[in-house]
Amino acid sequence: MMHRYFRLKSTLSVALVSSLLLSLNAWQTGAYASEGGQTVPTNSSVTSTVSPAFYEEIVVKLRAQAPVPNKAGTLQSLSFVPELSFGRSFSQFVPRPSASFATNENAAVFERYYSAKVPAGADVQQLLQKLRSSSLVEDAYLSQKPGLPQQTASAPLPNSTPVLSGDDPRYSLQGYAQSAPTGTNSTYAWQFEGGDGKGIKWADVEWNWALNHEDLAAHKMQLLPGSTNDGDGRHGTAVLGVVSAVDNTIGNIGMASKAQPYASSLVRVAGNWSTTEAILSATQVLSAGDVILLEIQVGSNNAWMPIEVQTAEFDAIKYATSLGITVVAAAGNGNVDLDLYKTWDNKYTFNPNNPDFKDSGSILVGAGSSTVPHHRLGFSNQGNRIDAYGYGENVATLDSTSVNSTTGYTDTFNGTSSASPVVVGTIIQLQGIAKAKFGVPYTPAEIRRLLRWLPYNVPTSDPASDRIGSLPNLQEIITNLPTPGNVPNDTSAPTAPTNLVATDTANNAIDLTWNASTDNVGLIGYDVYVDNDPITKLRARNTSASISGLTPGSHTITAKARDGFNNLSAASNSVTVQILNCPAPWNASTAYSVGDIVAYYGVKYQAKWWTQNERPDLKSGPNDVWTVVGPC
Incomplete structure (x- = not known):
């Protein structure tokens, strides 16, 4: 749609x-x-x-x-x-x-x-x-009717009701809960009071669920008023399983198994659907420190986008976060670069470094691989607005065939659908520990800062290009647990890259190198800009990059360093490059016939007869295959 x-x-x-x-x-x-x-x-x-x-x-x-x-x-x-x-x-x-x-x-x-x-x-x-x-x-x-975002510093208190994961038969399959860097280290949080989600409530906003599943029934979950529960329940049941599967001896165990879950359906008893009403309904039963999960995406410009692309949903999220409720939303499965997304009036509302940026206060979640080192999965939206990632594949959780199902399990729940509850589970565990230890939870803004603090969490193998944030690492966060109200905020930009150098290549591409920047918390990587365009041309994890596809003519190039809080450094020194108007560059593996013209290091050559893997500059004599035509 x-x-x-x-x-x-x-x-x-x-x-x-x-x-x-x-x-x-x-x-x-x-x-x-x-x-x-x-x-x-x-x-x-x-x-x-x-x-x-x-x-x-x-x-x-x-x-x-x-x-x-x-x-x-x-x-x-x-x-x-x-x-x-x-x-x-x-x-x-x-x-x-x-x-x-x-x-x-x-x-x-x-x-x-x-x-x-x-x-x-x-x-x-x-x-x-x-x-x-x-x-x-x-x-x-x-x-639009929403779609499911699925592809098919002092120690906390000891836990007074310990989690017994050893007798949950399917726990060994839940890699997302295991120790870092594989998972979020839920097991570490379980040893502390509140680390199992005790004292926290959360609401899943989507279509339908099997609320009486054998791994959920003990919660006696409430379907919030104004909504209806009708369908196969498969998606919602899988989501609930990641966070809230009961600590029993039957199947899975939820990351926050002792938190109280609620269900708020998009489908309204009055008819039609409304994500906004489902969110507002959840705010009636949740309090500061609790969590709303938006397990939906919406079609926009022929691609799947976060639900907050629609204005009413954006305002509903903003209202919920103003109450101290953390809202987590799937970033969507459209393989969309959110930094480049433009609204109908040409505004870059998802680009944190653009004047048009609008922040609802939600935590946006991308999809990462289940394998280590983690990387962005190809279907996941990406962008510097995304705060964290979870497993977007191979998530072992609950399954159902209807809302009346009581059994069923799957090992292949995927998409930003499976990634989002992994992050929600982490947040609930942190909030439970904070309430038990300090008596108050973190604000939604503080939760975002904890998830973005690079030394605490697990970035992907190429965070500059992936741009889906980091996988939370509960052990590091808890080890450095700040008091609510005192969570540090990084507003310091990295130092500017220095000594930017550009070198022309045989194919009119430009190789760039520069000296590394430093940052007080941690670098994501570098953004490269061409001709003062505020939109990034390319990104690099390290201190080199290659640009191709520039139009013929003169171009000015600069680089900036980016940290995990989207602080950009000042620009590096600028370099000017000249792109020649050349034909297609010579390629060693291409077979050329008589009359074909290629470019090599700014010079045009024409083939006298069939040739392959004969470099034009070395084979352009009177008796060789190539003839020099002249400069581009």
Whole structure:
């Protein structure tokens, strides 16, 4: 599916905005009761089998200064878009009480969202053009049905309820939980109080689960109100197994087996689907230190992207993190370079070093290999915005054939789907230890800093090119465990590379070398830039690189060093290179016929007869196969 964005033509008036609403499929949240100042669901274990009729919606977000219609006002259609009937997107959402101005501000944004079902045969492009042209509309987009991101310093306290992994038959298959550098070292964390997830809650946001699986049933998991659980349950059950498989003698053991899991489905009882509502529903039962996992991706520009590419989901994530809830999201299986991704209005919102960058506060997770040294798997999205990686292949976990399954296991769960719960398990283990030791958890920003601190974690074999962050290493993090509120933040840029030198090659490629930079925490590698283009031309792990494919003419090249917190150094000295307008370079393995022309070190040669593996500069005499034509 494509997340379609288009330019717009006409303008909304204040009067039209005041009559923006027509009808709304109300958000069905179910009954809630207050318990100890925290809103919790009642009768939330009821599983509905309603199969909604999915339909596409156009979502509009008004600008902050736009007048917002009264919640109880009469709902009318927009006069210049009679095809659409708008209603409030999240009319039943009630923010949790908070004295924090930032939290209230993040919650208030949802009053500016309106959505309309797209009628059959409507010209979506024209409708979006009309809406986006308005000075009162901040964004308008076609909401897509999400897809599953799957390819097919003092010591913590001793654990008062030790994890007994030895009697879980399938634990030996769970490489992602083993000691570093193979896995995250979950076993090390288990010896400490909270290292098994005790005291932490988390919610999995996706489609469906087998909640009564034999390795999950003891949790008595709740399906959060407003959602329904209908399908094969395979994907969700596998995700739950990585984090929450019960410590018993049956099968797997979850990385955070004593944390309390919840399920929040994208499929709403009211009909259709809504990732935003599923996230907001989870915020009603979770608290600071808890975790939301977004096990979904969305089609955008013909590629799979993180769900937060859609504005409403971005704002929902931002709201959740403002409550102190860590949100983890699959980076997606589109093999997309997020640094280069542009929105409909040509903004690089996923590039941390671009002025257009937007940070939701989520932890984005890429997919790495199960083998050591780890590397990015080819389907995984990549980019400097991605914070961490997990196993994207060969993950041993639970399986199901329907939401009513009680048994089933797999050894081949994969994709950013399998990588994300590995990182979630790590985060829950850290938060459990922090709450047990210090009485308070880490903030979402502190969790990100711990995952990005290179000395604590396991980078891929080529972090500069892979750009999927590091695999968490719980032993190193726990050994250096900082107090919440005092997690260091790296704002110091590396030193600039020096002595950049460019050397021409036979094929009009340019070989580059430079002297190494230093950094106070750790270097990822180097970015090479051409002609002051702010977009990186290439990346290098070490102090050399080769550039090819430059257009003929003069080019200026510089290099910058990058660290794990996306701090860039000042530019190196610049070098200027001249690319000649040459034919295809000579290749030793290519067979050439009479009349063929090649280039070698800036000189053109023409073949007199058939030839192969005869270097033009050595075989261009009067009686040789090549004739010098002249310079390029």
